[in-house]
Amino acid sequence: MRELWQFTKLIRSKNAGPFELTFDIMFKSRESFNDVLKSEALTPKAIARLYRVDVKQVKFFVVEQLLTIKISIPRRVFSGDVGDTDIYGGQFHSPLVRLPVKD
């Protein structure tokens, strides 16, 4: 069992406007990209569970050309609202970094 960061060269999150979050997961190689896709560690269902959103709200894109998985979800707390913890949305990717990936 390895962790997602061992397959990637970049895992980031950021606001896509104040109401959505977007995650870019860029892989080191085609092999690591394929390994993670095959492992099903990263799926709309897994994201829905981790981020407590409805699976139907998860936009999930496999960008072959860039060996990238891009995921966007609605923000449960909009940027800057009283209970927000991350105005820019820049640290919401952290639960993904050590996500277990089955070999």
Add this chain to the structure above:
Amino acid sequence: MPKTKIRAVAATGNLSTGFREESLVRAVEQGASFVGCDAGTTDSGPYYLGSGKPRGPREGVKRNLRLVLREALKAGIPVIVGSAGHAGGRPHLEWTLEIVRELAREHDWHFKLAAIDSEIDKDVLADAFNRGEITPLSPAPPLDDRAIRHAERFVAMMGIEPIQQALTAGAQVVIGGRCSDLAIYAALPVLREIPKSVAFHAGKILECGAASAAQRLYPDCMVAELDQDGFTVEPPNPAIRCTPQSVAAHALYENADPYRLVESGGDLDTTDAKYEAVGESAVRVTGSRFTPSNKYTVRIEGATLVGYRSIVIAGIRDPLVLRQLDTFLSTLRPVIERKVSDSMKLSADAYSLNFRVYGRNGTLGDLEQVSEAGHEVGLIIDVVAATQSVAADIIPIASHTGLHHPIPEHEGLISNLAYPFSPGGIDAGPVYSFCINHVWELTEPCKPFATKMEVL
């Protein structure tokens, strides 16, 4: 077939962050058609739009504008600035215009200045809402007539048309209120018959300045040469390189969808875009498509005053407190609420009291999955109330109650929180929320954007 080539220069990703002077000089000397710069974003939250305060530093914005104006005036080319003063409202636009006028006076520069106002009066927006012209995107806060009238400020995000109108009217310097980042760079090329597919895609790559480089060493300029078939992007700074990978990857940045960008007037589709290296540091981009939309819509942004915030910061180090932190905080809350009610006659629903625990889940809140705690945590007691004085008055009640809140393992009076500052309380000012995520259908793209021309 028009043979026009347009060289678009992006001064930097945000007018307040800067660029290397020599990069801009080189970019313009190589033959530029115009210099553009984005000055705003909603990224830093609703405060700037709500309060009407620009985000500085003013001296930084002035330095950057001085260099952009100097080079552009020397070359006789237009300058286009979008989302002035960070939020693009009327006070933000006025703040930026004042800097431009000041520079013109100081340097004896003369030019025709266009100011495009993108602030939307509440009555105008409420009327549009009641006529059914405002529709929600997803997710969107609930909106009605009352919410519109209760808000502090609204802006509409202009497309390319108001900028084109100002350029056609002979403006050399265009300062826009809230503006699509892409429109800053697409307006002039489209006016000179560059296809929208090329112009908008180039705009997306340019809008963050040097961010589309393989390694952005520091904020800097970026140049794109646009023609009928595509565009070539190249950093004017020889220390910075673009690669097909870096340019393609930048198209993903801050967008919810990697292939489709919804703009006023149509959608940019980059599914079939090709990115090819040209020489050492340039990238040729072709193959994107632009599909005009049936309806012309502009995105609306707005902010509402929610209250005023005061906070106090404390450290907790005692391992006995830390091992029962959840109980400590959940039993502390009702004691604070009771004291606030007794002394200030305020019920708990009249303010918000939020314990932010750094070292536990301060960053992720209820999404945090790691449960092991470290040897200390940082606590922010965060109070938002109807006025600043009420919030400021709740803070000493909360901090003093927390200081002496008991745990069973220690008998007698104990101090459980370490406050690093005297006074402990910090007034953080007004708190706003984004209150709208809707689009407005327009019959005429320039209609809500009043443009004023001024000869300096």
